[in-house]
Amino acid sequence: MERRVRIALVDDHTLFRTGLVGLLSQHPNYEVVADVGSGEEFLAILPTLDVDVVFMDISMPGIDGSETTRRALAERPELRIITLSMYGDEHFYSLMVECGASGFLLKDSDIEEVYAAIDSAVNGDSYFSSALLDSLTRNMSRLATTVSNEEDALSEREIEILVEVCRGLSNQEIADKLFISKRTVDKHRANILEKTGCKNTANLVVYAIKNHLVEI
Numbered sequence: 001m002e003r004r005v006r007i008a009l010v011d012d013h014t015l016f017r018t019g020l021v022g023l024l025s026q027h028p029n030y031e032v033v034a035d036v037g038s039g040e041e042f043l044a045i046l047p048t049l050d051v052d053v054v055f056m057d058i059s060m061p062g063i064d065g066s067e068t069t070r071r072a073l074a075e076r077p078e079l080r081i082i083t084l085s086m087y088g089d090e091h092f093y094s095l096m097v098e099c100g101a102s103g104f105l106l107k108d109s110d111i112e113e114v115y116a117a118i119d120s121a122v123n124g125d126s127y128f129s130s131a132l133l134d135s136l137t138r139n140m141s142r143l144a145t146t147v148s149n150e151e152d153a154l155s156e157r158e159i160e161i162l163v164e165v166c167r168g169l170s171n172q173e174i175a176d177k178l179f180i181s182k183r184t185v186d187k188h189r190a191n192i193l194e195k196t197g198c199k200n201t202a203n204l205v206v207y208a209i210k211n212h213l214v215e216i
Contacts, residue, residue: 004028004029004030004031005029005030005031005052005053005118005122006031006033006050006051006052006053007024007030007031007032007033007051007052007053007054007055007118008032008033008034008035008036008042008049008051008053008054008055009021009032009034009035009036009054009055010034010036010037010038010039010041010042010054010055010056010057010060010065010068011037011055011056011057011060011084012037012038012057012060012061013057014037016107017035017037020055020114021035023111023114024114027115030118033049033050033051034049034051037060038060038061038062038063039060039062039063039064039065039067039068039071040062040063042054042068042072043063043068043071043072046072046075046076047075051079052079052080052121052122053079053080053081053082053118053121053122054072054079054080054081054082055082055084055105056068056069056081056082056083056084056101057084058083058084058085058089058092058096059089059092065083065084065092065096066092066095066096066099067099069081069083069096069099069100069101070099070100073099073100080102080103080121080122080124081100081101081102081103082101082102082103082104082105082117082118082121082127083096083101083103083104083105084105084107085104085105085106085107085129085132086106086107086108090135090136093136093209094209094215097206097209097210098210102121102125102126102127102206103117103120103121103126103127103128103202104127104128104129104132105117105127105128105129105132106129106131106132109129109131113129113130117129120202125199125200125202125203126200126202126203126205126206127202128202128205133168133201133202133205134168136205137166137167137168137201137205138167138168140163140166140167140208140214140215141214141215153195154192154195154196154213157188158188158191158192158195159213160178161174161178161185161188161189161192162192162204162207162208162213163208163213163214164177164178165189165192165201165204166201166204166205166208166214168201171185171186171189172185192204
């Protein structure tokens with residue numbers, strides 16, 4: 001029998017946690033192993049906790065989500081942490097990515113998105129709630145970037161295309177915007193995926209934020 005995904009919830013809103021525990025408990029492949037209201041509580045039980053995926057609230061009294069994430073991953077690097085977010089929390093995203101969060105989920109997401117976030121995390125992928133990704137990429141702006149001479153570093157053109165991919169543009173739309181052929185964009189995009197090791201747009205957004213190629 002396949003091992004069930006073991007999940008922990010860290011959020012200071014009891015009613016929200018109770019509802020999410022109930023929904024997750026209905027899934028045959030998931031098991032909620034911890035349900036706590038603060039970063040301090042989670043860090044206290046972490047040494048003896050067998051857990052795969054953690055849902056982490058950003059804003060909590062005491063130790064907040066980013067610091068809890070940083071400390072948890074310092075102790076258990078294999079953990080996959082999904083940030084629980086609300087609209088208006090975007091200014092925390094860069095910090096959460098830097099601390100090691102691998103997913104962002106709006107608190108009002110439907111249960112199918114919750115399942116998708118868990119499955120992505122387990123598979124080693126990043127995840128953004130679809131509504132959140134749309135909002136985030138629309139508001140991204142490019143940062144001035146020095147191109148490294150390392151062989152696997154992105155070129156200036158690749159960075160330019162990466163930013164547009166993160167904004168949700170198709171290869172044809174990018175080609176039209178940059179006045180280059182779609183074939184050229186296709187080739188650059190393939191190179192970007194190979195160099196970054198990313199599989200999808202959500203992974204690329206995390207990469208771009210983590211490497212300070214965009215600001216949000």
